[in-house]
Amino acid sequence: EADIYQTPRYLVIGTGKKITLECSQTMGHDKMYWYQQDPGMELHLIHYSYGVNSTEKGDLSSESTVSRIRTEHFPLTLESARPSHTSQYLCASSENTGTGISPLHFGNGTRLTVT
Amino acid sequence: AQSVAQPEDQVNVAEGNPLTVKCTYSVSGNPYLFWYVQYPNRGLQFLLKYITGDNLVKGSYGFEAEFNKSQTSFHLKKPSALVSDSALYFCAVRDLKSSGDKLTFGTGTRLAVRP
Numbered sequence: 001e002a003d004i005y006q007t008p009r010y011l012v013i014g015t016g017k018k019i020t021l022e023c024s025q026t027m028g029h030d031k032m033y034w035y036q037q038d039p040g041m042e043l044h045l046i047h048y049s050y051g052v053n054s055t056e057k058g059d060l061s062s063e064s065t066v067s068r069i070r071t072e073h074f075p076l077t078l079e080s081a082r083p084s085h086t087s088q089y090l091c092a093s094s095e096n097t098g099t100g101i102s103p104l105h106f107g108n109g110t111r112l113t114v115t
Numbered sequence: 116a117q118s119v120a121q122p123e124d125q126v127n128v129a130e131g132n133p134l135t136v137k138c139t140y141s142v143s144g145n146p147y148l149f150w151y152v153q154y155p156n157r158g159l160q161f162l163l164k165y166i167t168g169d170n171l172v173k174g175s176y177g178f179e180a181e182f183n184k185s186q187t188s189f190h191l192k193k194p195s196a197l198v199s200d201s202a203l204y205f206c207a208v209r210d211l212k213s214s215g216d217k218l219t220f221g222t223g224t225r226l227a228v229r230p
Contacts (some may be wrong), residue, residue: 039151042223045218090159092159103180104161105161106160107158108157108158
């Protein structure tokens with residue numbers, strides 16, 4: 001069982017609020033990712049990081065931002081939440097093997113609802 | 116660019132019968148292929164991967180997948196389905212040549228196993 005934790009599991013907030021979704025892993029993985037999973041269940045990569053102080057935008061444009069100050073921590077922040085941000089957010093990590101073949105370990109997700 | 120297709124939104128099978136969940140891919144280089152499973156209100160769990168070598172890959176929970184280069188397919192199979200196999204299954208591809216080590220997921224296939 002992978003040790004990657006996301007909090008909160010569920011969050012309902014009003015439009016315009018600033019929120020931070022937390023993600024932590026205890027496996028010492030260098031690579032971390034944020035995926036957005038829409039109601040149709042498709043996953044979209046929104047941010048990733050290859051190590052401390054490394055952050056990149058993913059394939060899907062997102063108004064969120066991320067930071068990677070510590071290896072184990074990869075929080076995602078929405079400065080001003082909107083109803084269009086309602087979705088499930090999945091955090092994942094993987095070992096840096098240099099070959100790109102290490103599988104992803106996922107957290108249980110945060111289901112965000114913006115009213 | 117890399118892509119993966121899961122042509123079936125849902126697969127229905129009776130318990131004890133064999134199951135197949137289909138996946139086809141498109142890459143410009145050599146593919147690294149993965150299958151993940153997602154149970155309700157959980158993150159994705161890694162099932163198996165194909166990197167190189169034997170075309171038949173065995174994974175967790177009795178699942179296996181067959182890599183077919185000529186048909187660019189990587190179908191997930193299990194000889195005898197269990198009700199507990201009911202979940203959402205994602206195929207994913209990674210093509211180091213075109214995308215670094217970013218993973219592209221299919222749209223998912225919901226497997227329903229009836230008693």
